[in-house]
Amino acid sequence: MDRQQEFVLRTIEERDIRFVRLWFTDVLGTLKSVAVAPAELEGAFAEGIGFDGSVIEGFARVYEADMLAKPDPSTFQVLPWRGETGGTARMFCDIRLPDGSPSLADPRHVLQRTLSRASDLGFTFYTHPEIEFFLLKQGWVPGASPEPIDTSGYFDHTPHGSSADFRRAAITMLETMGISVEFSHHEAAPGQNEIDLRYADALTTADNIMTFRTVVKEVALEQGIYATFMPKPFAEHAGSGMHTHMSLFEGDANAFHEPGAPYQLSKVGRQFIAGLLRHGAECAAVTNQYVNSYKRLWGGGEAPAHLTWGHNNRSALVRVPMYKPDKGQSTRVEVRSIDAACNPYLTFAVMLAAGLKGVEEGYELPPEAEDDVWSLTDGERRAMGIESMPASLLEAIEIMEDSELLAQTLGEHTFDFFLRNKRAEWADYRNQVTAFELERYLPSL
Structure with missing residues (x-):
């Protein structure tokens, strides 16, 4: 037994912990949990806890259902x-198979495998997410419209405001669990909030995002309200994204930093952005995996519906922030398309794979988009060579189906299941008769 496992067992005894929840996610990023008694932990560390993988979305077919959940003691909280x-x-x-090999359907393993490939190239991948969400007066009930808990706007400070109270309680709970928070504030839409997690390696960040979403929902329930990470619950307001800052490090050196270069951005950084842009449409079904995601992307404003990059351009898919131009460690890129409701393990895996492809193949970075891309006409965008993100989940699926990069990154099992699941979601959506159709057509047709 290693030191981390010994620390866990000792802490459980000292803190009188009665149950230990073992967490993992399915392919779509839904958190799964099984509780074990402390007495079972030594066996769990050594052999794992058995479960039926065939009932978990995307894990296994019935005839290969036996799987093992092996706890990672470094994540104990x-x-x-x-x-x-x-x-x-x-x-x-x-998640392991009975022979001890990793499950190819485990999203955490998909990310670990991609991080290993980056490590083979000498890189460590760091991420810093800005997570947006809505606070509602109650959960949705059929026939009702969601109602935000306030009417505040961007950066509004409201004395004794319920959003401020919520953020304080959520941040306190996150920091109690060892998750560092960098910023928090009210976002642009009524009831919309943002909490930014501090930079960490991508695997830690993905674990932290899963914990974050659980904490936010727990705190909301304690306060008699409801939290949602749905990309766009209100047609008239901006949606919720998860703008994510990314950088590659070689040891202690930021591989994206080059003093004196435009935006202090190195050749590696420029090639990484080029990879994100060239493969952005292929990755969309993963980074924006729901029908509702495309209502956010194509809802105007600062949502990134086009495959562009820029510095002070918040309509671009990738932005190069310049908050601290004299501090080399802070050079990074910000990807603005990602949903707060994504599977963070798969999302970071495909984003890293796309960026590394640009580095390995030496992709050339296209010219910076200085204009607000939304203000341009379709003809102007075509003349400038600006391509678009998929306009719907169906289009995203069709592009992903032909992506060799996504198939290789996710692995055959996860790739095939993910596409099957998304096709089924689109079919369910297509079969619906919406309120829009009834209101527009029923009175006159």
Whole structure:
């Protein structure tokens, strides 16, 4: 037994932890959990906890259902909403097959495999997400419209405001669990908030995002409200994204930084952006995996519906921030398309793979888009060579189907399941008769 495992067992005894929840996600990024008694943990560390993988979205077919969840002791944390004593802790798990090999359907393994490829090239991948979400007065009920908890706007400071109280409680809980928060504020739409997590390696960040979404929903329930990461719950307001800052490091050196270069951006950084742009449409079904995601992307404003990059251009897919131009470690790129509701493991895997492809193949970065891309006509965009993100989930699926990069990154099993699931979602959506159609056509046709 290694030191981390010994630390976990000792902490459980000292803190009187009664249950340990083992967390993992399905292919779509839905959190799964099984609770074990502390007495079972030594066996779980050594052999894993068996479960039926055929009932988890995308994990296995019925005849190959036996799987093992092996807890990662480095992710151990006590759940603060379950009490300090007699409480509950959690660990993320790696999913294994009975022979001990990694499950190819485990999203955490997909990311770990891609990070290993980056490591072989000498790189460590760091990410920093800005996570947006809406707070509603109650969860949705059939026939009702969602109602935000306030009417505040971007950066508004409202004394004794419910959003401010919520953010303070959520951040306190996150920091109790060892998750560092960098910023928080009210976003542009009523009831919309943003909390930004501090930079970390991509695997830690993905684990933190899964914890973050759980914490936000727990705190909301405690306060008698409802939190949603749905990309666009309101037609008249901006949607919720997860703008994510990314950088590659070679040891302690930022591989994206080059003093004196435009925006202090190195050749590696420029090639990484070129990879994100060239493969952005292929990645869209993963980074924006729901029908509703494309209502956000094509809703105007600062949503990135076109494959462009820029510096002060918040309509671009990729932005190069310049908050601290004299600080080399801060050079990074910001990807603005990602949904707050994505599977973070698969999203970081495909984003990293696209960027690395640009570096390995020496992609040339196209000219910067200085204009607000939304203000241009279709003809002007075509003349400038600006291509678009998919306009619907169906289009995203069709582009992804032909992507060799996505098939290689996700692996055959995850790639095939993901596409089957998304095709089924589109078919369900296509079969619906919406309120829009009834209101527009029923009175006159």
